[in-house]
Amino acid sequence: MPELPEVETVKNTLKNFIVNKRIVDIRVNYPRIIENDLDQFKRAVVGQLITDLDRVGKYLIFVLEDTAFVSHLRMEGKYNILTKPEFSKHDHIIFYLDDGTYLSYNDTRKFGRMVLSSKSDYKNQLPLSKLGPEPFCADAKVVYQRIHKSDIPIKHLLLDQTIMAGIGNIYANEICFAMGINPFTPGKRLTLKRVEQLVQASCKILEAAIAQGGTTIHSFSANGIDGLFQVSLQVHLQKECKICHSEIIKEKIKGRSTYYCPKCQRRKS
Ligand SMILES: [Zn+2]
Known part of the structure; x- marks a missing residue:
């Protein structure tokens, strides 16, 4: 399971590839990873610019123009940047970015979760609000x-x-x-x-x-x-x-x- 240092590495690596890119579409192959209503999630993120990527504890926070979503990798979750639409069966959520690349959430065990939050107040909202300090x-x-x-x-x-x-x-x-x-x-x-x-x-x-x-x-x-x-x-x-x-x-x-x-x-x- 990725712990704080691994998630920090994911954050620092991914940041270079996704910040200042716009999510132009999303494909969801396994809806249970998203804790919100699927249409609500799609409406909230599609069309949005990714302005920052943050980490709190073992959570990653994708900060967008008007919203944010929190991602927990749980046991085996990982993100990949793909330059071609060659997805594997474990690529459950795919964000289409405006430069023609793809941010894929891959999770063989499907335990990872994503949930919408507030872009300015995500630290004080669930699930992050229940965490102790690092x-x-x-x-x-x-x-x-x-x-x-x-x-x-x-x-x-x-x-x-x-x-x-x-x-x-x-x-x-x-x-x-x-x-x-x-x-x-x-x-x-x-x-x-x-x-x-x-x-x-x-x-x-x-x-x-x-x-x-x-x-x-x-x-x-x-x-x-x-x-x-x-x-x-x-x-x-x-x-x-x-x-x-x-x-x-x-x-x-x-x-x-x-x-x-x-x-x-x-x-x-
Ligand atoms: Zn010893």
Whole structure:
């Protein structure tokens, strides 16, 4: 699943291809991706100039002249720019642009969603309004308040987008490793100081991933440009700890694959 760094890479890459181009038509092959009434969505976007592309957490926001729409890639969604109308069966939404190119939304698993929003107020409208701050602007005291009575494992709290937005399964594993903390540790065991370290570790890991273009696992790509960060992953998908050479343990926490080193992540607070 694309996380904050991957969506940032998609945004930065796509921006060069679509900003200041006009959507002249749209073809929808799988209407369920669009949460609005289909005709309403089409009326709102066709004829509109794309003025900007933004990102909040794991969401992409297409800002148009008079409106905006929010796109969530979920598990496998990706955007491609095509110069010829050679679409694959997984190209579910195709935006025809006025320079003769095509912006295609491709999603093998069809879990991605798009919904209309307000061009000037999208951050305060659903689905973005329910998100917590990204780690870069999170106040550790507020995060501490949210988790200091919780019995939920810290790994799972990192995935809760209402506490901090943008972290998914890969980076939650990496953040726990950087903290030396056992991912099953309940939130209530962390002191304010540890929560400050948690926020700092989250920023550091996401920033490093953004700098390297996001992680390529499964099928992430932005117009053919893949992330390069997978070589730097310390614990996620690893077999052996890069620090102590212990065997990395893989277990599920709330259905999500959790990787940790039994030796380096002994801390339970
Ligand atoms: Zn280790």
